[in-house]
Amino acid sequence: MLCALIMAGGKGTRFWPLSTEEKPKQFLKLIGDETMIQMTVNRIKPIIPIERIFVCTGEMYVDLVKEQLPELADRNIIVEPEGRNTTPCIALSAIIIKRYYKDATMVVLPSDHLISNEDEFRKIILAAEIFIENNKKAIITLGIEPTRSETGYGYIKCSNEKYKSMEREVIKVDSFVEKPNKNLAEKYLNDGNYLWNGGMFIWTVDNILSEISKYSPKTFKALNNIHDAKEEMLQDLINREYKNTEAISIDYSVLEKSKEVYVIPSNFGWDDIGSWEALERYTKKDDLGNSVIGQAKSLKGNNNLLVSSNYNVIVEGLSDIYVIESDGKIIIGKKSNVVNVKELKNIV
CATH class of the missing domain: 3.90.550.10 (Spore Coat Polysaccharide Biosynthesis Protein SpsA; Chain A)
Incomplete structure (x- = not known):
């Protein structure tokens, strides 16, 4: 059985x-x-x-x-x-x-x-x-x-x-x-x-x-x-x-x-x-290659990873960055460094 x-x-x-x-x-x-x-x-x-x-x-x-x-x-x-x-x-x-x-x-x-x-x-x-x-x-x-x-x-x-x-x-x-x-x-x-x-x-x-x-x-x-x-x-x-x-x-x-x-x-x-890199492989991308999860939007920028749980996040004119908003925290950085996000936990 x-x-x-x-x-x-x-x-x-x-x-x-x-x-x-x-x-x-x-x-x-x-x-x-x-x-x-x-x-x-x-x-x-x-x-x-x-x-x-x-x-x-x-x-x-x-x-x-x-x-x-x-x-x-x-x-x-x-x-x-x-x-x-x-x-x-x-x-x-x-x-x-x-x-x-x-x-x-x-x-x-x-x-x-x-x-x-x-x-x-x-x-x-x-x-x-x-x-x-x-x-x-x-x-x-x-x-x-x-x-x-x-x-x-x-x-x-x-x-x-x-x-x-x-x-x-x-x-x-x-x-x-x-x-x-x-x-x-x-x-x-x-x-x-x-x-x-x-x-x-x-x-x-x-x-x-x-x-x-x-x-x-x-x-x-x-x-x-x-x-x-x-x-x-x-x-x-x-x-x-x-x-x-x-x-x-x-x-x-x-x-x-x-x-x-x-x-x-x-x-x-x-x-x-x-x-985060693995997750991005499965998220829908817009015409400029931006990956968006939740309430977020990228304007005049490309290859961004935007994640928002609670608020509207708008990024204008920036490329190759990540923005992660969750539970009262907003973290922004170079997308190439997104693998290091968890290391920021103890300083936020």
């Missing part, structure tokens, strides 16, 4: 001041009329009903989740007492999902990614499910076919061991590779044997819990008793034990050590929208 876990605890600091700790980017309408988390849920709903979709988030975001996903049952909101990276998040969520769906196959998705070809995305998820049904010990990750020499993503190196599932290629993973420098990124792109690590996974709940018990035993031991806890005591137990988990990503704790990790090469218009 296919279930989904949507990880929604991130603080979105790279999009400050539009994204804040109080309302990070997964709860913002960065592209279109839906927030990023709404897009993520609606993308998966055609193949996984809402009662089998779970969201793991921080306590301070529970009200935002309920507001933006009103059809999600309270039991499907998994609350982390504190952020401790993806291994504790996934372990906790797998245990809770298993309480309700003991034979679940679990699709793990970040809450703030863009996918333009949603039909292709769903077909690949279903192909992964079939492969998992026939290979219970397998872990599948979705590897994004690179379109540029990107230095901001980790990479997956493919082996020569290949299979098929629903006409989709499934390849044994050779290794996971850290974010490269520009020269290495060019090499990976030209090599053709490397994929971007999109941070999306499919596995059975039993298998991932077994792997976590093997490779992150401290985390498994801290959370294992949750499975049998009474519903009214569940959150208290989580709050008491979560601090005893190991704060480490699932990539480091399990994926780099597990013996049965496979990747499905994927081409469905993916982007993690992790920077």
